[in-house]
Amino acid sequence: MRPPARSSSARALASLREPRMQPMKPSAMSKRKLKDSSAESAECISQVQKILRERFCHHCAAGKLFGMEQQYRHLLELLKRTTVHGESNSALIIGPRGSGKTALLNHVLKDLREMEQVRENLLEVHLNGLLQTNDKVALKEITRQLQLENVVGDKVFGSFAENLAFLLEALRKGDRTSSCPILFVLDEFDLFVHHKNQTLLYNLFDISQSAQTPVTVIGLTCRQDILELLEKRVKSRFSHRQIYLMNSFDFKQYLKIFKKQLSLPAEFSDESFAQKWNNNIQHLSEDKTVQDVLQNLFHHTKDLRSLHLLLMLASSAVTVHHPLLTAADLQEASRQHSTDSKANIVHGLSVLEICLIIAMKHLNEVYDGEPFNFQMVYNEFQKFIQRKAHSMYNFEKPVVMKAFEHLLQLELVKPLERPSARAQREYLLMKLLLDSSQIMDALQVYPNCPTDVKQWAASSLSWL
Structure with a gap:
């Protein structure tokens, strides 16, 4: 015989008599540990983002140089001769867009500023052909960056030539031992060539050959035929030093650059996280999907600026809840990178x-x-x-x-x-x-x- 069914009231009474299992409440100590670990992981992710963004910014000298060690030594030696020994020089850095011209110059300047004999002993003037569209605008920018506004004051000059002559005279004051060396950096150098009579280039190259203030002129350009665009009188005053940058590495080297650019340094604050991150990057570099993504980009363009943009997009997906990069992140970054805006x-x-x-x-x-x-x-x-x-x-x-x-x-x-x-x-x-x-x-x-x-x-x- 089946036992008689209990009524709902009887079931309720029975449930009251039976002891209930109370859910375990986390202790205050375990809560504190969870909070501390999440704060630590957030701090790690923040540091990772900071390190990677500094590397991928081509104007920042925090990253590494790849395949241009010889050019680095050449340019560093050239600028050291100006800053330490008071020699005047001129040179052109030539290479396609994204080949690392600005990155090379920034690395050299960063290392120069860290030298004791150079620190606070180098004046820099940075001009860009896209901004300084004529010699008059360029001259104003030189005056501003050298802080010579007080020297010029309210003087009225009859012509541009007189103004330039006065400014150059101010630069020529003193001799090699007492004068502060000046570095002129001319980005988009080929655009300055189209200025009327190439007056600015002529005078800058002229003072770089004079025995007065030590001056070095560095031009950055994509034009391989740049010397053919210079007038005879300008070309005769140029030293004809040319530093060429070419992306000559193969896909194996490209993979190594990918690993180095994403790996965390040995001095990273959290050693265990850095090891986990670096092991993950090693696995990613061996992943077929990731290699396909990189191969597509490599065949499209070998310049490191495009690789940095891809890695920047991928690393932006890293959060506290998603602390390690995945192949899917790189695939999504590749899709965004290759999206056609039109x-x-x-x-x-x-x-x-x-x-x-x-x-x-x-x-x-x-x-x-x-x-x-x-x-x-x-x-x-x-x-x-x-x-x-x-x-x-x-x-x-x-x-x-x-x-x-x-x-x-x-x-x-x-x-x-x-x-x-x-x-x-x-x-x-x-x-x-x-x-x-x-x-x-x-x-x-x-x-x-x-x-x-x-x-x-x-x-x-x-x-x-």
Whole structure:
């Protein structure tokens, strides 16, 4: 026989009689330990982020130099002769963008400033061809950086040449033993070549050959043919010292750079965390997925600036709750790094604007990249409507014109010349700033793109 079922009230009484298991409360000591360990881990992550960001910033001299030891020694010796022995010199650092010209110079200057005989004994003037667009602006910047405003004062000069002569005279005061050496750094050096008569370059190279104030002029440029751009009188005063930087390492060396750039130093505050981090970086460098990501970047561009950007994006994912880098972090960073900004703009366009871009794409194919005007684009769009007999795309011409102007504002299309007041907007010559592959890639991920629009884009010839 089955025992009689107990009523709900009986069950309640029984539960009251039975002792309940109370949940264990964490002690105050264990709470304190958890809090301390989380604070320590947060401090470690903060230090990791600081170290890595300093390394990946190409203007910061905290990172390491790779493959340019010889150039480093050459430039350091050159500047030491100026700062210690009072010799005047001039040199050009030549290399493609991202090859480490600025990083090399910053490392040399950092090591120079740490020397006892150089400390507080070197004046630096940094000019950039993108900012100092003519000699007059450059001269003002030299005056400001050398703190010679009081010397110039309210003096009125008859010409630029007189002003420059006065400033150079102020620099020439004294002899080699008592004068403070001056370093002129000219970034984007090739842009200074286009200044009128190359007056600034002529005078800087001239004083670098004089027996007065020790002066060294260092130019940084991407132009391999830079000497051919100098005038004869300027070239004759240049020392012809050239330091070339080339990214000549192979993929094995590239992998080593990847490991070194992400590894934590031996003097890191938390030794156990540093060991765990470095072991993880070693495993990542051997991971096939990570190697594929790095290989893609290496084949696209070997410059370390691109690698640093990839690693910066990946390391930004590191947090207290996600303390170690993973292959997925590098894959996501690679996706962000290679994202096409113009293709992203296409994702937010209306279907009408997409149709206009496709019409322009077809015009480029038919007329072999020749410029087009709005009327040609509109006619191409009308052919598509008639071919498909779609009333949903049948917009009035002013509406289509408005959509075309929006593409102009987004800089996906640009006019070949500045429009005059009398010119008719429909007949201004334009150029599409997207290539065929960018358009097709953007359409693949465009949300709810009509099938016939995709088919029209994929057709190799225009609708006739």
